[in-house]
Amino acid sequence: MRGAGRPLGRRVHPDPQERLVPPGPPERPVGTRAAGPCLPSDLLPLADGRVRVAVVQIDRTGAITAWNEDAEELFGYAAEQVTGKPLTDLAAWPHTPGTSTGIAEALQLSRWEGSYGIRGANGRVTPVYASHLRVRDTGGEPSTVCLLVRDHERAVLQTPLRVPSDTGASSEAQSTDPFEVFIGSPAPDDLDGLLQRTVERARDMLDADAAFLLLATDDETELEVRASTGLPSARQRFARVPVEAGPGRYGSARMPAVHEDLTVVPGAVPLLNGTGMRSVVTVPLKVEGRLTGSLGVAAEAPGRYSNEEALRLQFAADRIALAVESARLGELERLRRGSLSFLVEASDLLAGTLDRDQTLALMAQMTVPTLATWCAVYTIADQASEPYLSYVLHEDEELIDGIKSLLSKVPPPDPVPTPGARVWSTPGEVAHQAALRSSMRSLGLSGGPTRQVRPGIGPTLATASAVGGETVVLPLVARNRVIGMLTLGKPTDEHFRQEILELAEDLSRRAALALDNARLYSERTAISQSLQRSLLPPELPQIDGVEVEVIYRAAGEGNEVGGDFYDLFPISDGAYGFAIGDVCGTGPNAAAVTGLARHALRLLAREGLSGPAVLERLNSAILDEGARSRFLTLLYGEMRPQEDGSAELKVVCAGHPLPLRLRQDGTVEPAAEPQPLLGVIDDLELYEETVTLDPGDVLLCVTDGVTERREGSRMLGDDGLADVLTTCTGLTAGAVAARIMRAVERFASDAPSDDMAILAMRVPEPHAD
Secondary structure, three states, X not given: OOOOOEEOOOOOOOOHHHHHOOOOOOOOOOOOOOOOOOOOHHHOOOOOOOOOOEEEEEEOOOEEEEEOHHHHHHHOOOHHHHOOOEHHHOEEOOOOOOOOOOHHHHOOOOEEEEEEEEEOOOOOEEEEEEEEEEEEOOOOOEEEEEEEEEHHHHHXXXXXXXXXXXXXXXXXXXXXXXXXXXXXXXXXXXXXXXXXXXXXXXXXXXXXXEEEEEEEOOOXXXXXXXXXXXXXXXXXXXXXXXXXXXOOOOOOOOOOEEEOOOXXXXXXXXXXXXXXXXXXXXXEEEEOOEEEEEEEEEEOOOOOOOHHHHHHHHHHHHHHXXXXXXXHHHHHHHHHHHHHHHHHHHHHHHHOXXXXXXXXXXXXXXXXXXXXXXXXXXXXXXXXXXOEEEEEEEOOHHHHHHHHHHHHOOOOOOOOOOOOOEEOOHHHHHHHHHHHHHHHHHOOOOOOOOOOOOOOOOOOHHHHHHOOOOEEEEEEEEOOEEEEEEEEEOOOOOOOOHHHHHHHHHHHHHHHHHHHHHHHHHHHHHHHHHHHHHOOOOOOOOOOOOEEEEEEEXXXXXXXXXXXXXXXXXXXXXXXXXXXXXXXXXOHHHHHXXXXXXXXXXXXXXXXXXXXXXXXXXXXXXXOOHHHOOOEEEEEEEEEEOOXXXXXXXXXXXOOOOOEEEOOOOOEEEOOOOEOOEOOOOOXXXXXXXXXXXXXXXXXXXXXXXXXOEEOOEEOHHHHXXXXXXXXXXXXXXXXXXXXXXXXXXXXXXXXXXXXXXEEEEOOOOOOO
């Protein structure tokens, strides 16, 4: 007496000709191409009350040109909604990136037959069985005619297995390849096609309602669903179950087993939970003693299978195991090569930016749609902060707002630093519940839940379908700290394959480091910019009788503190101090000397010291900094507006580019003599020079970033600056500074490599307003 779920104690290999080759068909009447025997009604294929056959015609570009009424009924689209659109927009093709045949390639074949899905107007995928035929019209224009039925009605379109007729003794003497007998010739040249053909033939061989094939992971600890027929394949594809025995485990993987009634041993075959299948037989696929997969067939009725069927199935599995393993290894090698290229490209893109927002966008765009249908990136500012939803992307842009609204209403995933992907079921559950409540309210049903949905963009049926599949979370860990989470999701009932999750884990490590680098760069830039602002005066004082204009341009990307500075400040009794200087180098040490110089100038000048005394004391202070000291070029002066409308200036030029004086008649001349720079020698003997600016005169002070502007071997220099200044007669101080800066920028095509500061002072003419 057979017991439910018992494994077989031994295996018997029946004669392949006896078990696998059905008897040849009877003599056919004239005109008959194929015929089958008369069968009782209860053995006929199951179909709906009305069988609908969708007829879709595709032109050479892959666009839909014809769409019949049955297609409208099956998928919910009117003909005018889909005409002109690519079929690839609707097809849910069972296709792994970088492997197998895509639908675009299948549409170019002369014939193609198999299973895939069509995403309907309601957002759900309808599994279909399709037969494609490539035809041409009278004008020679090719097109593809696609006949589609629901997958469980595949018998309407499925081509029966041809069995060669007996051709005499010579053919009888030829040995038949058991693999070709089972799979058919020619065998599919890709793994997905081979696996799908295998489950279809296994189902037909044992007259089953469903069949499935799982492949083992490299460590043989898990099985991954790769092909099925008669089951909701979209729901099961790439689902994973553990191998070893135990609750919810696939305990019959390593040896043949027959389960007469799954209701007696629930969970024995997790793949069949909730499918209505009662009896099942499973056999292992082994190569050189190593478990490589599992093949099973199932029926809705209990007690359909015995040891005899298990042995027949095991014999077939032995014939195909090596071919499946060879195809799997080929696919794995192609996938690994593709993964390596993907990671190299991803690393290049991530290394090309230090902008946080752009890094987040790149992370999402690299994962969708290559690795997932949608993704969300959570960021964590510091250890005390909660995860924040920073970016959401879906391959259909119209669903992004709905997913973002949904995720903002559920608690974020826990920031667990453990490497690897972990399943996060909350989004799918919440979306399903909210969509169910919405549907029940729209139908006026009062028996459903009454809890109110929070205001905002509510999760629609489309949103629920978009996040209804497997959702996984990968931690973003950089420098031993969790800085965020990368969430990847699939639509309803779809799963990730293990290789994709491993690729996503590699990407998450690179993305985490890039994101943390962008954070550090942003923080450094903010600090540098704040420090740079602290080294410049907050605002310039208004001086009666003198126009003053300053233009300052920092070189680089703003993440380094430059050494150029300027200042203009009141001293006492209508006198004003002004300075423009350049500290050697950039960075913190240069910033320290800059801050020291600017604040020391103000302090010493307000003590009533003369210009030379101010600079001599500043020189001593710089030298006191020791190893942190930097030499400094500085132009310092004191200005006193006079009652006659002129302005008297006393200036000291310590190693700085000389100030230029523009007279009203257009002549330009230096307004000071060069003297030693600061921060080099102890004993400085400096002197000040007096300059009087008459009405209409301009004093121009610049840093060396202006005079040393280069284009190849050419340099602007002092003479070039003087030439530009001669054209500024009659201009205001602001116009003079603007013209100088414009001339400097146009002198070379490259961006400036040094900071630039321009200080222009002009004594207006008496009649000027």
